[in-house]
Amino acid sequence: METTRLIIVAVGGQGNLLSSRVLGEAALLAGVPVRMSEIHGMAQRGGVVESAIVFGDAKSTIISDGEADILVGFEPSETLRALNKCNSDTVTVTNLAPAPPFTVAIGRGVYPDIDRIQSLIREKTRRLIALDATALAREAGNVLAVNMVLLGAMTQTGIIPLTADPIRETIQTKTREAFVETNLKAFDLGFQQAECCLVE
Amino acid sequence: MHKLLTDKPGHKLLLLGNEAIARGAVEAGAAFATTYPGTPSSEISLNLFQISKETDLYFEYSTNEKVALEVAAAAANAGVRTFCMMKHVGLNVAADPLMTLAYVGVTAGMVILTADDPFMFSSQNEQDNRYYGKLSGLPILEPSSVEEAKEMMAEAFALSERLKEPVIFRTTTRINHSTAPVVLGGIQKPKPKGHFTKDPMNYVTVPAVSRKLHARLLERWDQALALAETSPYNFTEGKGKFGVICNGVSFGYVSDAIKDLNADDRIKVLRIGFSHPLPGKLITDFIRDCDKVLIVEEGEPYLEEGVKAFAQEAGLTLPIKGKAKELFSRLYELDPATVRERIARYFGLDYTPRQPVDLGNVPEVPQRPPNLCAGCSHRATYYAVKKAAEGLDTVYPTDIGCYTLGFLPPLSMGDFLICMGSSVSTACGFAQATDQKVIAFIGDSTFFHSGITGLVNAVFNNHNFTLVILDNGTTAMTGHQPHPGVDMTRQNMEGYGRVSIEDVVRGVGVPHITVIQPFKVKKSIEAVREALEYKGVSVIISREICMLYAKGLKELNPRPFYISDKCKNHRDCIQEIACPAFFLEGERVRIDPTACVGCAVCAQICPENAILPLKKEG
Structure with a gap:
């Protein structure tokens, strides 16, 4: 089976690891070979969390620079920071709601302009799907469901070798019962929103 | 029931490497x-700790790795299958018992896991612990994948029992923190009690005994070598005149590279999973019909040195390369693209690498370094010490834990760090060798781990410094594990004792001891000032529970603050304590009420008293 390489970047606390977990379990359910790795040493302390998910016949669990087929960023400046993982054929999905790092507040850095981030990514990669996942999560009933919105959006791209069904089923069985309904709603909102972006 | 106790052989579970390793230990009984x-070893023990509450497994968080290994060594010599796990630098702490335990051996299976950390994702160095195999004479097993880690764990116990020696099980971060589907095996029932049979002429390592035991270790080394020569963990794949020898995660990168390069009819691979003693005959046979050989390994040229020595003995002069300027570095970790490119180049294969996008016009993205949490007591302690020491020429030896992050600006409280416990002992040296004011920082868990001996030294040699013990009631950095000072009843766990840091400090004879509550800013500054004036060893215990730990125990009652209109934008709050709950809205400082837990430190330092508690709604 062809190899598909997915990178997810997020800020600690955005639920990146849960979304990777859902993808992994969904792949297991669908019989798609999967391997993943994560760097999350200081996630709870506001650092960057990066997951690599490799679908298909490969033994590696990490993804080299320039080799991601799809990049998903839960925060726009983090999506930009991870651009080194992309090549001209990469599809990028990003949340547009910024969560500026603390260094900006203390004057040790300037947060890049959101439009500029989008135009840079558009110019360098195959396609950008940009959405306000935070607003959609809020609409779904839980602002913390940003991860589910982006799961929906990345599924819509058709790049990852999984359809919505096994992912929805995994959300039902593997996420906390109290949140299943909002999680599914958030997933669907992301899925739909990305479809609009694809049409554009 | 704990997920890793699922008794369904053949069933597939998606497991983190560390979960797979814990499951392997469970399957091995x-x-x-x-x-x-x-x-990167922490989740193994975390899972075993949880499992121990449901099964006959005895599990303990020991005070440090040396203690852990010694406790384990006794159990393994009482006939109980024993697993001792730690990060790579932990094995340095345990190196003393390791070296002589190799002489003594074991009567039941014993596996010592070392989790190495190439690239230093969360470590102070990236030492390659395969050399502990050479140094101690003990066998080493190294898995290449999550699935293999589980399988190999069971085999490691069997190998240990066969050789009557502990087996070193070496992983790297990319095994520990990778996830893959794993097929479960059957679970062997653990045998929790054994019996120790006295045999002092084999167990008490006085010189006359050790001379005999060393000879026995070398005999066992020979047996281990014979097993390594035929071990299924040392296997060959593919065919051709080009040879690659690799280990650990490198094997995955090599396999993928050969597939991507369509070169499996030209390149054959020798994967070394039983890597000490190195199987010299197997390696020699492999390289004998190669035109050239590439060694792909992270870290030091451990395999490479061995392979070159075997080639020399066999009179083989083919090119053998690994670590070289144009090939592989001894620094950091490998990755699939690097391995693919080097293999193609070394063997002269066609290959066009994927071009990463040009980042030339991408603006610099502001850094997002990890930060002390909003409401972290360490921030308050650092602020108090910084204020109390204003105007002094200071040196701040620090130690390993969340609080190490205090070395970053704007707190900038941390000047020197080499290993666990070094804050206290290096403070002795700095105090003696300079006329600067030395103030050292150590966490509660680290204090028990290896801070106490340094403090005894300080008292005996009458060094002049202040030690601040940051007591947040848990081992926060690695995920809130207990330590000897933790009140286990708070987690509804019985059968534990508790050691008071204050009693220990008093007991070793520290003449000046102060306990502060760091969220009381003014009082804390005064107390620190007084301690700094003392000539000799003074200790400040700064006691406040870790905010995240309290949250986990459901003992946190957040009471967020906000910045009122009285704010005149001095920005002392943001500039001096840099709590991540602050953010800028235009030119105004604001507090994120979902992040603020109400430690009120900022409210106490605001010159306008503009930071006030949010009134609860309703």
């Missing part, structure tokens, strides 16, 4: 497990 937590 490990009955005794000891550790000191350390990334």
Whole structure:
């Protein structure tokens, strides 16, 4: 089976690891070979969390620079920071709601302009799907469901070798019962929103 | 029931490497497990700790790795299958018992896991612990994948029992923190009690005994070598005149590279999973019909040195390369693209690498370094010490834990760090060798781990410094594991004792001891000032529970603050304590009410008293 390489970047606390977990379990359910790795040493302390998910016949669990087929960023400046993982054929999905790092507040850095981030990514990669996942999560009933919105959006791209069904089923069985309904709603909102972006 | 106790052989579970390793130990019937937590090994022990509450497995968080290994060594010599796990630098702490335990051996299976950390994702160095195999004479097994880690764990216990020696099980971060589907095997029931048979002429390592035991170790080394020569963990794949020898995660990168390069008819691979003693005959046979050989390994040229020595003995002069300027570095970790490119180049294969996008016009993205949490007591302690020491020429030796992050600006409280416990002992040296004011920082868990001996030294040699013990009631950095000072009843766990840091400090004879509550800013500054004036060893215990730990125990009652209109934008709050709950809205400082827990430190330092508690709604 062809190899598909997915990178997810997020800020600690955005639920990146849960979304990777859902993808992994969904792949297991669908019989798609999967391997993943994560760097999350200081996630709870506001650092960057990066997951690599490799679908298909490969033994590696990490993804080299320039080799991601799809990049998903839960925060726009983090999506930009991870651009080194992309090549001209990469599809990028990003949340547009910024969560500026603390260094900006203390004057040790300037947060890049959101439009500029989008135009840079558009110019360098195959396609950008940009959405306000935070607003959609809020609409779904839980602002913390940003991860589910982006799961929906990345599924819509058709790049990852999984359809919505096994992912929805995994959300039902593997996420906390109290949140299943909002999680599914958030997933669907992301899925739909990305479809609009694809049409554009 | 714990997920790793699922008794369904053949069933597939998606497991983190560390979960797979813990499951492997469960399947092998490990009955005794000891550790000191350390990334990237921590989830192994965390899972075994949870499992021990449901099964006959005995598990303990020991005070440090040396203690963990000694406790485990006794159990393994009482006939109980024992697992001792730690991060790579932990094995340095445990190196003393390791070296002589190799002479003594074991009567039941014993596996010592070292989790190495190439690239230093969460470590102070990236030492290659395969050399501990050479140094101690003990066998080493190294898995290449999550699935293999589980399988190999069971085999490691069997190998240990066969050789009557502990087996070193070496992983790297990319095994520990990778996830893959794993097929479960059957679970062997643990045998939690054994019996120690006296045999002092084999167990008490006085010189006359050790001379005999060393000879026995070398005999066992020979047996281990014979097993390595035929071990299924040392296997060959593919065919051709080009040879690659590799180990650990490199094997995955090599396999993928050969597939991507369509070169499996030209390149054959020798994967070394039983890597000490190195199987010299197997390696020699492999390289004998190669035109050239590439060694792909992270870290030091451990395999490469061995392979070159075997080639020399066999009179083989083919090119053998690994670590070289144009090939592989001894620094950091490998990755699939690097391995693919080097293999193609070394063997002269066609290959066009994927071009990463040009980042030339991408603006610099502001850094997002990890930060002390909003409401972290360490921030308050650092602020108090900084204020109390204003105007002094200071040196701040620091130690390993969340509080190490205090070395970053704007707190900038941390000047020197080499290893666990070094804050206290290096403070002795700085105090003696300079006329600067030395103030050292150590966390509660680290204090128990290896801070106490340094403090005894300070008292005996009458060094002049202040030690601040940051007591947040848990081992926060690695995921809130207990330590000897923790009140286990708070987690509804019985059968534990508790050691008071204050009693220990008093007991070793520290003449000046102060306990502060760091969220009381003014009082804390005064107390620190007084301690700094003392000539000799003074200790400040700064006691406040870790905010995240309290949250986990459901003992946190957040009471967020906000910045009122009285604010005149001095920005002392943001500039001096840099709590991540602050953010800028235009030119105004604001507090994120979902992040603020109400430690009120900022409210106490605001010159306008503009930071006030949010009134609860309703």
